Amino acid sequence: MKLVLRILLVAGAVALGALGTFFFLREQARTLPDPPALVLQMREVARLETLDVALYKKVTFSPEPRAEDALWKDVINWASYKLNTPRGRAIVFADVHLGYDFQRIDTSSLRVTGTKVDVVLPPLEVKVELKPGETEVIDSNLDSQQTAHLLERARSAFEYEVRNDQRLRDRARQSAERSLRALFLSLGFTEVRIVDRLAPVTPG
Numbered sequence: 001m002k003l004v005l006r007i008l009l010v011a012g013a014v015a016l017g018a019l020g021t022f023f024f025l026r027e028q029a030r031t032l033p034d035p036p037a038l039v040l041q042m043r044e045v046a047r048l049e050t051l052d053v054a055l056y057k058k059v060t061f062s063p064e065p066r067a068e069d070a071l072w073k074d075v076i077n078w079a080s081y082k083l084n085t086p087r088g089r090a091i092v093f094a095d096v097h098l099g100y101d102f103q104r105i106d107t108s109s110l111r112v113t114g115t116k117v118d119v120v121l122p123p124l125e126v127k128v129e130l131k132p133g134e135t136e137v138i139d140s141n142l143d144s145q146q147t148a149h150l151l152e153r154a155r156s157a158f159e160y161e162v163r164n165d166q167r168l169r170d171r172a173r174q175s176a177e178r179s180l181r182a183l184f185l186s187l188g189f190t191e192v193r194i195v196d197r198l199a200p201v202t203p204g
Helices: 002-029 035-045 071-083 144-163 166-186
Strands: 049-061 088-099 110-113 116-120 125-130 136-140 191-195
Touching: 035 110, 035 166, 049 144, 049 166, 088 144, 088 166, 116 166, 125 144, 166 191
Parallel strands: 116 191
Antiparallel strands: 049 088, 088 125, 088 136, 110 116
């Protein structure tokens, strides 16, 4: 009886060893994609906009009178400006997109070491889409060209504020990092690092 038990234990150990060897060899045989293939995967999977934000801003615009060549024209323009100063105030709404254009990534943005990969993100991009249909005019005597300047001023203000909002920048980066980590882990990599720059390769 003891002999039979020993035989069963040995057979079980051999079977477990063979099973472990099978999975180990299968994992070893799995080929990880090279950097050019990774770049293609990133371009196919990742979206440009990683964070969408709806904003609004109160904007005031009052253009200065235009300078003319003739002195009397300057006087007339100044008098007209004082009597009816062009001014506009409005609440402008916009959709702002923050993200990374992964079409700009190439093999110089990646470094693969075994099952580890380092990635450098491209520069953050900010796109502002004004929503003229939702603009609320408070008061305005601007003509169409001056109104266009008011909206452009609002667009520039939105872009400036978003670019300098560290909280929004961090949220956009975190979203991009999550997408990339999910992609690389699904391809078989075990460690994914998002870095600001690739460390220089030390000869060795």
